[in-house]
Amino acid sequence: MAEAHSLMLYNTLTRRKEEFVPLDAQNVRMYVCGPTVYDYAHIGNARPVVVFDVLFRLLRQMYGEKHVTYVRNITDVDDKINARAAEEGISIRELTERTAKQFHEDIKALGVLPPTIEPRATEHIEEMKALIEELIASGHAYVAEGHVLFDVPSMPDYGKLSNRSLDEMAAGARVEVAPYKKDPMDFVLWKPSKPGEPSWPSPAGIAEPGRPGWHIECSAMAGKHLGDIFDIHGGGIDLVFPHHENEIAQSRCAHGTDVMARYWLHNGFLQVEGEKMSKSLGNFITIHDLLKEWPGDVVRFNMLRTHYRQPIDWTRKGLEESKATLDRWGEISDRIGGALTKHALPDIGVIEALKDDLNTPLAITRLHELAKECRANADGASETWLASAAFLGFDVARWHSPVQSAELVEVTDPDLANRVKSLVAQRGEARKAKNFKEADRIRDELAATGVVLKDAKDPATGEIVTTWELAR
Numbered sequence: 457m458a459e460a461h462s463l464m465l466y467n468t469l470t471r472r473k474e475e476f477v478p479l480d481a482q483n484v485r486m487y488v489c490g491p492t493v494y495d496y497a498h499i500g501n502a503r504p505v506v507v508f509d510v511l512f513r514l515l516r517q518m519y520g521e522k523h524v525t526y527v528r529n530i531t532d533v534d535d536k537i538n539a540r541a542a543e544e545g546i547s548i549r550e551l552t553e554r555t556a557k558q559f560h561e562d563i564k565a566l567g568v569l570p571p572t573i574e575p576r577a578t579e580h581i582e583e584m585k586a587l588i589e590e591l592i593a594s595g596h597a598y599v600a601e602g603h604v605l606f607d608v609p610s611m612p613d614y615g616k617l618s619n620r621s622l623d624e625m626a627a628g629a630r631v632e633v634a635p636y637k638k639d640p641m642d643f644v645l646w647k648p649s650k651p652g653e654p655s656w657p658s659p660a661g662i663a664e665p666g667r668p669g670w671h672i673e674c675s676a677m678a679g680k681h682l683g684d685i686f687d688i689h690g691g692g693i694d695l696v697f698p699h700h701e702n703e704i705a706q707s708r709c710a711h712g713t714d715v716m717a718r719y720w721l722h723n724g725f726l727q728v729e730g731e732k733m734s735k736s737l738g739n740f741i742t743i744h745d746l747l748k749e750w751p752g753d754v755v756r757f758n759m760l761r762t763h764y765r766q767p768i769d770w771t772r773k774g775l776e777e778s779k780a781t782l783d784r785w786g787e788i789s790d791r792i793g794g795a796l797t798k799h800a801l802p803d804i805g806v807i808e809a810l811k812d813d814l815n816t817p818l819a820i821t822r823l824h825e826l827a828k829e830c831r832a833n834a835d836g837a838s839e840t841w842l843a844s845a846a847f848l849g850f851d852v853a854r855w856h857s858p859v860q861s862a863e864l865v866e867v868t869d870p871d872l873a874n875r876v877k878s879l880v881a882q883r884g885e886a887r888k889a890k891n892f893k894e895a896d897r898i899r900d901e902l903a904a905t906g907v908v909l910k911d912a913k914d915p916a917t918g919e920i921v922t923t924w925e926l927a928r
């Protein structure tokens with residue numbers, strides 16, 4: 457067995473792969489920016505959800521399920537939400553509840569585990585206001601025309617995550633700058649609500665009710681649930697600037713710390729058939745629509761075939777290839793009975809691949825090798841293979857066709873019944889002799905006459921039991 461290595465993660469903050477050492481191995485803490493709930497999540501939104509689910513699973517494996525806290529928020533206050541609710545003529549609450557429910561159904565189908573805590577922005581307004589007050593008190597924020605703004609020049613190393621200097625950012629800032637800003641880079645922590653928009657009593661003695669800017673919610677929720685400094689912060693690469701840069705500025709300046717999270721992880725962009733996904737190009741793919749055509753495992757597999765930091769080109773051809781692989785694995789699983797016991801452990805090679813900055817392509821290569829071993833020797837590697845695939849989040853119980861009881865199949869033709877019984881027995885003998893070619897030939901011969909065989913392991917004896925039914 458290979459020597460266990462430490463977990464290495466590429467840290468956007470330092471621009472290198474670093475050994476992961478948690479602040480407290482008894483409570484490893486990770487925050488990932490979640491969805492803004494106003495419409496079906498698209499496949500680009502699914503990428504961080506799946507990627508950080510793999511990391512969550514790996515951390516749980518390394519530190520124990522009870523020793524990992526994973527927070528993924530829901531943004532339920534946003535201009536897009538207000539606009540969509542008005543468009544549909546429904547309440548904001550109705551829209552956000554419905555969309556959050558759809559999101560949960562979609563990602564469950566992709567094999568994503570629920571995070572430990574899933575806080576909502578609207579339930580953390582008080583925490584946001586407290587942070588804003590602290591930022592004003594420490595000279596990092598100011599009030600102007602009903603707004604509270606973060607004073608970017610008050611933080612000398614602003615821009616460290618995205619690796620840009622203040623001068624560079626100022627040069628790139630849009631020409632039109634709100635007149636109440638002291639500096640063009642200053643960003644909104646709190647703003648007045650327009651009529652009909654959700655509003656709360658404002659902080660900082662502002663008389664008019666208002667609502668939070670986008671960035672402050674993550675600082676408030678991460679601080680509340682994970683502490684002033686925590687281990688890992690994740691999200692899509694598009695969030696590095698300005699969202700994550702601003703989260704860091706808010707949290708560090710409010711708490712007086714030199715980091716917010718110690719490891720910043722970002723997944724790469726997603727394109728569709730070689731083009732940027734956009735509603736105007738008509739190539740906007742929701743998870744919901746994908747799942748109408750493809751099993752959730754195929755979507756997950758297709759996502760994990762590419763390393764998380766690389767850009768993905770999401771194509772139909774890629775999905776077809778992923779489906780072909782999983783179909784083949786399903787056949788192998790059928791052949792070996794598809795049994796996975798609770799105590800079965802994943803392969804060390806799969807875990808080591810993931811420990812190297814979540815190298816899922818390498819982990820999948822290892823799954824291919826294990827599948828090959830299973831095909832060659834049904835008794836040996838099967839549990840490790842299935843346990844490894846389950847560890848990567850695949851629904852291996854579904855790979856194996858559900859067992860049908862032969863008694864339930866009404867066969868009125870005794871000749872047919874006898875012929876099938878005899879062929880099933882022959883196939884059983886062939887399998888015992890490890891003559892899988894012959895076993896498969898018999899299965900195919902029966903399939904050609906509309907008889908579908910189902911193999912399952914008898915949990916009591918460990919024997920493979922074959923039942924059959926007539927295809928409709």
Ligand SMILES: [Zn+2]
Binds near residue numbers: 488489490674699703
């Ligand atoms: Zn965030």
